[in-house]
Amino acid sequence: MSTRRVVITGVGVLAPGGIGVKNFWSLLSEGRTATRRVSFFDPTPFRSQVAAEIDFDPELFGLSPQEIRRMDRSAQLAVVATAEAVADSGLDIQTLDPYRVGVALGSAVGATMGLDQEYRVVSDGGRQDLVDHQYAVPHLYNYLVPSSSAAEVAWKVGAQGPTTVVSTGCTSGIDAVGYAVEVIREGSAQVMITGATDAPISPITLACFDAIKATTPRNDDPEHASRPFDGTRNGFVLGEGSAIFVLEELDSARRRGAHIYAEIAGYTSRCNAFHMTGLRPDGLEMAEAISVALDQARINATDIDYINAHGSGTKQNDRHETAAFKLSLGEHARHVPVSSIKSMVGHSLGAIGSIEIAASVLAMAENVVPPTANLHTPDPECDLDYVPLTARDWPTDTVLTVGSGFGGFQSAMVLTRPERRPL
Structure with a gap:
């Protein structure tokens, strides 16, 4: 390796x-x-x-x-x-x-x-x-x-x-x-x-x-x-x-003395082999991708400081993601801030995953978690900390960013400061 x-x-x-x-x-x-x-x-x-x-x-x-x-x-x-x-x-x-x-x-x-x-x-x-x-x-x-x-x-x-x-x-x-x-x-x-x-x-x-x-x-x-x-x-x-x-x-x-935004410490992609546009509510495939990305990074679930969610704004996706975070991160899922920038910049299909990586590394640079805009009436089935309306000052050294796509694709990436991961 x-x-x-x-x-x-x-x-x-x-x-x-x-x-x-x-x-x-x-x-x-x-x-x-x-x-x-x-x-x-x-x-x-x-x-x-x-x-x-x-x-x-x-x-x-x-x-x-x-x-x-x-x-x-x-x-x-x-x-x-x-x-x-x-x-x-x-x-x-x-x-x-x-x-x-x-x-x-x-x-x-x-x-x-x-x-x-x-x-x-x-x-x-x-x-x-x-x-x-x-x-x-x-x-x-x-x-x-x-x-x-x-x-x-x-x-x-x-x-x-x-x-x-x-x-x-x-x-x-x-x-x-x-x-x-x-x-x-x-x-x-x-x-x-x-x-x-x-x-x-x-x-x-x-x-x-x-x-x-x-x-x-x-x-x-x-x-x-x-x-x-x-x-x-x-x-x-x-x-x-x-x-x-x-x-x-x-x-x-x-x-060369470059400014380093983040190390890409772990990345995994999975497919649910289930439905072209549908998602199982249990979030198993995304949870698997997250778990493997964490293993690659040699980082514990409790080391995640912020989750940049796919958060598309469809009922099935948001519930699927919530379940996946709980499965992969356990109790820590209830203590880590999660937000969706699609609430502000929309869903640019194939581009959004990279735009969300950019948001993640900037959150690390500023130690600020961007909010989920327009979140006034939380869905009871989406019961995590989704940082409603207002950005939050938050020590952010390690970020999990995820994506979900038609065809059943589920991808996860772990970004961290290199000094947090001495190998």
Whole structure:
């Protein structure tokens, strides 16, 4: 087993209501919400008409007209977040062997916005059954192939090492980072640029989630529509975003005097093999993932200072998670603060796992636990400490962050300060 220890030395975030790490943390720590009525198109025909959108102008972040035309919005978000993460790390990637720098990018739905827009063009707004490809943009193939986003990130930093996309639904953002850790541990790369991106706010996405009634119909109050663990919750709020990290070996980071946000001490993924969208209420698979991640990290359940929950705001997920925390952490589950940032930034599908990792390491940096916004009427079956409404000053050295995705995927990651885990 490899003894290489992997740490986060750079963070970049584009999230609803908070472009850049500083603004993102300000939103979370103040308990503000970034959910609103969809503005990208007219949402009137849809059951759920709210979303968490980013006020993002790619030109302001230095993307050229050609890059903007070539890249779907999800790739644009990833490239901009990458620039912030690399700058934050203080690492001069150009001085490294490019074959020792890799990219692992998570995404659940790839270039949804680009594909949706181009289908409307080539089909004349859906009126033509036989579409005319001559009206499509020349880069349509890049929209179809999710790996194009990882390629864009690799081109941006000059990475020529292992480069891949991990697409496991809503756990993609955790799983991509977990994969990147393994690439460094096995010695295939010295540095990994990793994280996730998704920009799914499009008519086709709203229609898909409307069909299964997963998103909230609380259109009259968008600001308070996302209500994880609240007894009045009735579905999640769709979001978008990207969070990117620079990962490197602990010894290497220390030698160059890098700021270390956290060590990724444990990571595991499981599948319930049960139902494409359903969850068992007992939370066994998530509890298994948590237990194995703790074992990998050589950390006890009582060492967890904060749990960054999946907390989507659907009844089955919130109860499933609550059960999983009790199973895996025992009595300590009742003494550790738990919160869901989806209450503030929505659910950006494959990207949210990485955005939640970013929230976790910032909570460690500030010793502050972000709140669960809009939690006024707790569900009696969700009876843990979900940090309602207001952030909490809290010594935070070790964080458990989890994800749950369609298909039955359950992932868990343990983040800690390296000095808490001397091996």
